[in-house]
Amino acid sequence: MRETIEFTLNGEPVSLDTDGDRILLWVLRTDLELTGTKYGCGIGLCGSCTVLVDGEAERSCALPLRAVRGREVVTIEGLAGGEVLHPLQEEFAERGALQCGYCTPGMLMNAAGLLNGNPHPSREEIVDGMEGNLCRCGAHKRIIEAIDAASKRM
Amino acid sequence: MAIDTDGKVTIWMPRPEMGQGSRTGLTMILADELEADWDRIELIQALAGPRAVWGSMTAGGSTSIRQFWGPMGDAGATARQMLVAAAAARWGVPVETCRAEGHAVHRGTTGEKLGYGELVEDAARLPVPEEVVRKDPSEFRYIDRPIPRLDIPSKVDGSAVFGFDFRVPDMKFATIRRCPVFGGQLRGFDDTETLRVNGVEQVVEFSEGVAVVAGSSWAAMKGMDALVIDWDEGPNAGLSSEQIHDQLAQAATEEPMEAERTGDDPRAMLDGAAKRIEAVYECAYVSHSPMEPMVATAHVHKDSVDVWVPTQAAQTCQNTAARVLDMPREQVRIHTLFSGGAFGRRLQADYVSDAVQISRSIGGPVQVFWTRVEDTQHGFYRPISRHHLEAGFDAAGNFTVWRHKVVAHSMSSRTDRVDNSALAGARSLSYDWPSSLIEWKMSNTPIPVGAWRSVYAAQGWFATEGFIDEVAAELGRDPFEFRMELLKDDPRMQEVLRVAAEAIGWSRETPEGTGIGIACGFCFGGRVAHAAEVSVDSRHRVKVHRIESAIDSGWVVNPDSVAAQVEGGVVLALQTVLHGEITLRNGRVEQETFAEFPLVTMEEAPLVNTHIVKGGSPLGGVGEPPIPPLAPAVVNAVYAATGKRLRSIPIRTDDLR
Incomplete structure (x- = not known):
């Protein structure tokens, strides 16, 4: 059923006239041409599609568009403040905390959500908080270190 | 490559980037020889073209750096020579008095210089020099330094196009x-x-x-x-993993082909042995399951x-x-x-x-x-394999003979000869066996198989390195010392073993329920040893805490990329030990997503420390060599912790009860 859905995306107001049952991941990637948010499994198991909704990490592959009505959505394209990278992005880059890079947007957004809720997590809390984000290339160690380093700077 | 009149250097890259860092490494090689500034280089991914022009454009077999060290370096060096010659002509001085440095040609010690952009039009009109003069390694400015990968910036801001x-x-x-x-x-x-x-x-x-x-x-x-x-x-609607398992077990009882024989007649040695031990090692089908289907x-x-x-x-x-x-x-x-x-x-x-x-x-x-389900169920899986190992000892207890029979799906499917590629990790090893017999038995199935990082080497080395530990135990020998003795003709392998053993603290006592294991391997031009520290809890769950890795792949182009490949290889290989198994029922793959084919999580990932050993020339591969020794290092550590041998990967908790 078509309806008008308004929300904030990366700081800008968005208004879409579409079926509210559609899944946020695909609306972002297709209608809004923001392809940084990735499809990995489509059923919430890998975390590649993670975005922030009102500051909390959410799996966009499991979220109907209707669920973000009136809320603030941030994708990887909105994580940086203009030209200035987010400390997480800087630390991931600095430490080479990625190989293929396909899981990276989801890793970064999940980490951003983690730090929003717990600005100075212990290493165990970081590992625990990232447990649901999968990486096949094996950048695990560097990802945890990058999040740890970013949290200490923030 | 091209240089424009602003001095911008454009490189057409023959090999792809999948996160392994070769595009950066190849750029380093060319830029170093060219004496180019790093931030004035642009990469263009080359369109597929003829082999006669590009060579192989395939990133496989850990070849990208090895095969293009020559062409990329020669391209940079040739361009540098032409730019220097153009500058010398412009100044009317001998070429020998000019040198390239920092994107410019300098005239002796006069302080005069001409930028590459100013020289390129003249240089392009000169004949291409017949003799390429490569730099002395002491002059390298990029090679062997940890240069950040060029693909990283676009991968942290979401702009990379997959x-x-x-x-x-x-x-x-x-x-x-x-x-x-x-x-x-x-x-x-x-x-x-x-x-x-x-x-x-x-x-x-x-x-x-x-x-x-x-x-x-x-x-x-x-x-x-x-x-x-x-x-x-x-015709395959009834096919199951049990049938495939039985097929391989049956094939193992049939007459194999002899692939290699060393020392005194190994069959006679086995027949005459005072004592024999034997074991069967098994490896499951594994899916690649990249994050992007x-x-x-x-x-x-x-x-x-x-x-x-x-x-x-x-x-x-x-x-x-x-x-x-x-x-x-x-x-x-x-x-x-x-x-x-x-x-x-x-x-x-x-x-x-x-x-x-x-x-x-x-x-x-x-x-x-493809959806994730389609990707999981229509792969080209790492082939299933079964390894029969046997060792013989004489009446005095001396180790006298080694036998390894590999039963596996052959990608070449040739019935008239031994599939040597399928015997990686089993034959042509540098172990100095007293005598040995390596045998091959093909057992193909309708399941599509393909190269999975390290191809057959992981399976072969898993069996070899697991069983060497068993032989050492039978002899009452330290498994590290026993390997060192058998590897006396391969000092480079000895050195990676020694470095890994030292880093893990090989001879120290470990607490109850924990253990240290070691294994080595060679494939695609690289030697790697992993030392693993594991614990097994009261519910028989295995946790790998730390891997100390030593790699010798000869010269190093980008040490950070080498470390990343080792770290990633450890995690990828660990998945095959802990979880990675594709099974069949009614002719179809049972696994659909990461729920049934789980990857290694953050909690499961061990600390990995990489020690680069520069054993000398030639340039070896890096991507694949870290895979083979990981599984045996882990199961050997589990043995040290529990006294139980795990001979099948992925491991099952029940095997430890």
């Missing part, structure tokens, strides 16, 4: 389904409900199955869910085609599209995109075949993508 992210005007999106049973085919379908899904445009058949074409990816998937498909399941965007024009695809093998894609479309290869433009992981899966061009067929059917551009 296969799923590529867009071209008016393109459609399609998802496909193949017969879930290997060897089956499409009989028909009812698309009534599919065509009612908003956004779905049409349903098309192609050689391997059926595709739903839509205006968006989401609509294509919804449409596919609604499609009623009638499959002819073919298979995807390709194709646009078939009247007499040409463009394909934008994450691939390891652009020339294979070109050949495949040319064959499928019956089109001259020159008319096939393969645009290589970033791969969201590959590990050998993207050496295959099956998904390119799908895409060009579907584009031809609909007469326009289309992105053909």
Whole structure:
């Protein structure tokens, strides 16, 4: 059923006239041409599609568009403040905390959500908080270190 | 390569980037020889072209740096020589008085210099020098330094274009389904409900199955869910993992082919042994499961085609599209995109075949993508294998003979000769066996198999390194010392073992329930030893805490990329130990997603410390060598912790009860 859905995306107001049952991941990637948010499994198991909704990490592959009505959505394209990278992005880059890079947007957004809720997590809390984000290339160690380093700077 | 009059250097990159860092490494080699400034270089991914021009463009076998050290360095050095010659001519001085440094040619010690941009037009008119003069390694400015990878910036801000992210005007999106049973085919379908899904445009058949074409990816998937498909399941509809297991076990009882024999007659040694020990090691089918499922965007024009695809093998894609479309290869433009992981899966061009067929059917551009389920169930899996090992001892207790029989699916499928590639890790080892017999028995199945990072080496070394530990235990010897003794003819392997052992603290006592294990391996030009520290809890769960890795692949181009490949190799290989298994029931893969084929999580990932050992020339591979020794290092550590031998991967908790 078509309806008008308004929300904030990366700081800008968005208004879409579409079926509210559609899944946020695909609306972002297709209608809004923001392809940084990735499809990995489509059923919430890998975390590649993670975005922030009102500051909390959410799996966009499991979220109907209707669920973000009136809320603030941030994708990887909105994580940086203009030209200035987010400390997480800087630390991931600095430490080479990625190989293929396909899981990276989801890793970064999940980490951003983690730090929003717990600005100075212990290493165990970081590992625990990232447990649901999968990486096949094996950048695990560097990802945890990058999040740890970013949290200490923030 | 090209240099423009502003001095910007453009490099056409023959090999793809899938996160392994070769594009950066190859750029370092060229830039170093050119004496180019790092920030004045731009990369263009080369279109697939003839081997005669490009050599192999395939990233496989850990070859990218090895095979292009020559051409990339020669290109940079040749250009440098021509720029220096142009400057010398401009100044009217001997070439010997000029030198290249920092994107310019300098005249003696006068302080005068000319930038590359100012010289390039003159240089381009000069004859290409016949003799290429490469730098002395002491002059390297990039090589052997940890240069940040060039692909990283676009991968942390979301702008990197992977296969799923590529867009071209008016393109459609399609998802496909193949017969879930290997060897089956499409009989028909009812698309009534599919065509009612908003956004779905049409349903098309192609050689391997059926595709739903839509205006968006989401609509294509919804449409596919609604499609009623009638499959002819073919001859394999009853095939199960139990049958395949039994088939290999049966094959192991049949007469094998002799692949290698060393020392005194090993058969006589076995027959005459005072004592023999034997063991069977087994490896499961494993899926590549890169984070980005298979995807390709194709646009078939009247007499040409463009394909934008994450691939390891652009020339294979070109050949495949040319064959499928019956089109001259020159008319096939393969645009290589970033791969969201590959590990050998993207050496295959099956998904390119799908895409060009579907584009031809609909007469326009289309992105053909696989779902996670399709990707898991239609892979080219790491072959299943079974290893029979035997060791003999004389009456005095001396180790006298080693036997390793490999039973596996052969990718070459030749029945008239030994498949030596399938015997990686089993034959041609540098172990100085007292005598040895290596045997081969092919046992092929209808399950598609392919190269999975390190190909057969992981399976062969798992059995070899696991059983060496058993022989050492039988002899009451320290497994590290025992290996060192047998490797006296391979000092480079001894050195990686020694470094890994020292880093883990080999001879220290470990607490109850924990253990240290070690293993080594050689493949694709690289030697690696891993030392593993593990614990096994009261519920028999294995936790790998730390891996100390030593790698000797000769010269190093980018030490940070080497470390990343070792760290990543450890995690990828650990998945095959802890979880990675593809099983069959009723001719179809049972696993669908990461729920049934779990990857290594953050909590499971061990600390990995990489120690680079520069054992000398030649340049060896880096991507694959870290894989083979990991599984045996872990099971050997589990033995040290529990006294129980794990001889089958993935391991099962029940095996430790």
